[in-house]
Amino acid sequence: MAQLTADLRMFRLKEEYVIGDFDCGNQDLNDFLLKEAKLFSKYLLSVTYIIEQHGDVVAFFSLSNDKISIPDSDKSTWRKIKSIFPHRKHRSDYPAVKIGRLGVSKKYQRSRIGSVILNAVRTMYVEENRAGCTFITVDALKEAVPFYLKNGFKFLKKSEENDGKETSLLYFNLTSLS
Secondary structure, three states: OEEEEOOEEEEEOOOOOOOOOOOOOOHHHHHHHHHHHHHHHHOOOOEEEEEEEOOEEEEEEEEEEEEEEHHHOOHHHHHHHHHOOOHHHOOOEEEEEEEEEEEEOHHHOOOOHHHHHHHHHHHHHHOOOOOOOOEEEEEEEHHHHHHHHHOOOEEOOHHHHHOOOOEEEEEEEHHHHO
16 A cells, blocks of 8 residues: 555555545446446456545545557657657657546645646656556546646647547646656
8 A cells, every 4th residue: 555645645456445535526436436437447457446544535536547649649749759758769659547536535635636646647657667668558538638738738639728628638747757
C-alpha cells in the first residue's frame, strides 16, 4: 500500500474489499466503482486503485495499457511527439497508460486530491518504472478537461479543443519529468 500523505493511503482494489458509500456526482463513475471495477480487474481490462482516509473512500482511479498512434493525433502533434525521440527510435505508436476512470467523492472535491492522484500515477511510471511507458492518456469528460489541462495534459488533436464532444483525448508526456 502506498502512502500518499499522512492520512491518505492508496491500494489496489481486491475482490474481498467492501466498498462502502461512494458518490462523486457522476452516476457512470459511481456505477463503475461499485459494480464493474472488480470485473474489469478479473478479466485484466484495468486495475483500479482506491484512495482511502480513515476507512472512507476518498477517490478511485483505474489504469490500463494504451498507446498513442498516428491516427490518434493531428500532424503537428505527431511531429511534436516524434521529436521527443531520436530518429532511430521513431515508431508508428508509443506506449502509454490510460486513466480509464477517475472519481473523487463529492465530500473531497476541490481538495486537490485529483492532482495528488495524477502525481501518484506519474510516480508509478517514472520513478517506480512499473512498465515502459512514455505517456499518460485520458478520454476526459468535457467538464474534466480544464482539470487535466491545469495538470499539464494536452489535446492529442487540436480540433478537439472546441468541438463540443462529450470526451476529449488528452495526453501527458512522462519524459518531461525525467
